[in-house]
Amino acid sequence: MVAxxxxxxxxxxxxxxGVALLGAMLDAHPGIVCVSSPLQSLAALWTCADRSGPLxxxxxxLRCQDVRNAFSNLILxxxxxxxxxxxxxxxxxxxxSNLLVFPQLGALFPGSPLIHVIRDARDVVASRLERxxxxxxxxxxxxxxxxxxxxxxxxxxxxxxxxxxxxxMAVCPMMLADPALSCNYVPLRxxxxxxxxxxxxxxxxxxxxxxxxxxxxxxRSAVAGDITPRHDSVGRWRQDLDQDLLGAVMxxxxxxxxxxxxxxxxxxx
Amino acid sequence: xxxxxxxxxxxxxxxxxxxxxxxxxxLLAAVLDAHPALVSGPExxxxxxxxxxxxxxxxxxxxxxxxKGVSRAQARSAFRAALRELLTPLLARTGKRCxxxxxxxxxxxxxxxxxxxxxxxxxxxxxxxxxxVRSLLHCKWRCSRxxxxxxEHDLGAAAGLWVDSMKTALDLAPGLERRNRLMWLRxxxxxxxxxxAMLRLGAFLGEVPPEPAVAPGAAAxxxxxxxxxxxxxxxxxxxxxxxxxxxxxxxxxIATVEGITASQRTRLGYY
Numbered sequence: 001m002v003a004x005x006x007x008x009x010x011x012x013x014x015x016x017x018g019v020a021l022l023g024a025m026l027d028a029h030p031g032i033v034c035v036s037s038p039l040q041s042l043a044a045l046w047t048c049a050d051r052s053g054p055l056x057x058x059x060x061x062l063r064c065q066d067v068r069n070a071f072s073n074l075i076l077x078x079x080x081x082x083x084x085x086x087x088x089x090x091x092x093x094x095x096x097s098n099l100l101v102f103p104q105l106g107a108l109f110p111g112s113p114l115i116h117v118i119r120d121a122r123d124v125v126a127s128r129l130e131r132x133x134x135x136x137x138x139x140x141x142x143x144x145x146x147x148x149x150x151x152x153x154x155x156x157x158x159x160x161x162x163x164x165x166x167x168x169m170a171v172c173p174m175m176l177a178d179p180a181l182s183c184n185y186v187p188l189r190x191x192x193x194x195x196x197x198x199x200x201x202x203x204x205x206x207x208x209x210x211x212x213x214x215x216x217x218x219x220r221s222a223v224a225g226d227i228t229p230r231h232d233s234v235g236r237w238r239q240d241l242d243q244d245l246l247g248a249v250m251x252x253x254x255x256x257x258x259x260x261x262x263x264x265x266x267x268x269x
Numbered sequence: 270x271x272x273x274x275x276x277x278x279x280x281x282x283x284x285x286x287x288x289x290x291x292x293x294x295x296l297l298a299a300v301l302d303a304h305p306a307l308v309s310g311p312e313x314x315x316x317x318x319x320x321x322x323x324x325x326x327x328x329x330x331x332x333x334x335x336x337k338g339v340s341r342a343q344a345r346s347a348f349r350a351a352l353r354e355l356l357t358p359l360l361a362r363t364g365k366r367c368x369x370x371x372x373x374x375x376x377x378x379x380x381x382x383x384x385x386x387x388x389x390x391x392x393x394x395x396x397x398x399x400x401x402v403r404s405l406l407h408c409k410w411r412c413s414r415x416x417x418x419x420x421e422h423d424l425g426a427a428a429g430l431w432v433d434s435m436k437t438a439l440d441l442a443p444g445l446e447r448r449n450r451l452m453w454l455r456x457x458x459x460x461x462x463x464x465x466a467m468l469r470l471g472a473f474l475g476e477v478p479p480e481p482a483v484a485p486g487a488a489a490x491x492x493x494x495x496x497x498x499x500x501x502x503x504x505x506x507x508x509x510x511x512x513x514x515x516x517x518x519x520x521x522x523i524a525t526v527e528g529i530t531a532s533q534r535t536r537l538g539y540y
Binding site (some may be wrong): 035051055067 | 355490495
């Protein structure tokens with residue numbers, strides 16, 4: 001359980017899984033400011049420096065901890081400056097791709113909560129398909145280009161998004177398997193956040209060492225203005241995904257959806 | 270005066286040594302490491318990446334202008350502080366004043382280093398491209414940055430690497446030259462007129478001239494790397510044995526190298 005209430009809060013997840021929503025909700029808290037920073041690139045830099053560990057120790061009299069401190073101070077200087085500008089004492093950084101550097105953030109900030117917003121892959125894909133525009137345009141994902149007719153391209157995109165979701169979910173067991181990371185890892189369901197925001201946030205704030213302020217609902221944030229979680233965004237895939245699109249998602253994500261409890265065990269593929 | 274004196278205390282902006290592969294960068298870094306005020310170490314690729322990242326962030330902040338949160342000055346100060354934190358233990362251990370950062374080939378943002386470290390001094394090493402190519406081939410050149418496989422003998426690629434490196438240098442140098450922060454040093458001068466080169470170096474750095482020799486410990490230190498397998502650096506007095514070795518190449522190979530490097534070679538005075 002996270003005890004410190006000054007350590008920065010990091011939020012990540014796959015795109016369109018509710019990271020921005022949670023960021024705005026955190027920002028509505030009177031003691032928390034949600035900022036954007038060059039976090040991932042700096043954490044990746046630390047990884048690069050950390051790989052030179054033996055060299056740094058031998059030739060530069062630098063211990064791993066010294067290198068870690070230099071990089072965590074560098075990141076903090078960005079986060080805290082943004083926090084000071086808004087007059088709040090605690091900083092949250094909510095960017096989907098933070099998920100990719102959760103292990104690094106866990107090492108750099110041992111007291112920081114790492115909140116992973118998890119959403120049903122089918123809704124994520126429906127949301128991303130809507131966001132990425134007409135399927136008639138060329139689309140490239142991980143070096144492969146989706147080609148063919150418009151429906152074929154949409155299916156290709158859906159498959160790519162679902163595969164990305166599955167890959168990202170691999171972070172869950174990785175975080176849970178490492179005791180140093182699991183103690184600060186906070187998986188949070190988007191569906192809970194939307195259906196029962198008050199109870200979900202109360203529980204979340206308790207886990208990150210903050211008092212829940214019910215005055216923050218409805219959420220009014222300097223980052224995103226009024227935020228009204230849309231109940232119809234849960235299960236939207238039933239309206240938005242046709243049989244082909246759903247089939248593509250399930251081909252990729254069925255097993256992981258099952259593991260995460262998004263599918264009843266008897267549901268056919 | 271360094272505008273960061275107050276925040277940086279005793280910190281002195283580094284000396285930056287750069288050049289194409291096999292141009293004497295390690296040799297000079299090892300020579301400078303023996304100087305009573307200067308200390309060098311193995312190449313640190315992540316430092317170049319940090320400087321490059323700072324440049325990218327600085328540009329974003331500049332575009333935002335009225336953005337809330339971190340200012341350009343704060344970002345610059347944060348990066349300087351991080352680099353200082355990483356290099357200070359070495360300065361403390363050796364009791365020296367200034368760090369010599371060296372970097373061989375590849376894409377380098379010398380101008381970004383210059384902006385982040387306004388008092389830094391730059392030394393770009395030049396070497397006859399024919400000798401560079403001959404040396405690259407002779408030492409079984411392995412250049413992971415250029416994506417070349419180990420032991421590949423590719424005359425054209427070696428010459429191309431020199432051309433690319435010199436293009437970078439020639440593009441970025443004018444900004445540093447205008448502020449008298451750049452010294453061009455020919456490998457040939459370093460090796461054949463060492464004492465004169467040391468006097469020039471001393472005057473440029475505002476220090477007593479270094480000794481024209483490489484200590485065994487420094488030779489091993491500056492060629493240590495987690496990424497590259499650099500050929501060993503000879504210790505002892507600097508010699509002229511590697512100047513003009515290109516004449517041992519076959520005539521057609523010399524012609525190929527001269528063809529590829531013609532433009533930059535003549536511009537830099539290697540006829």
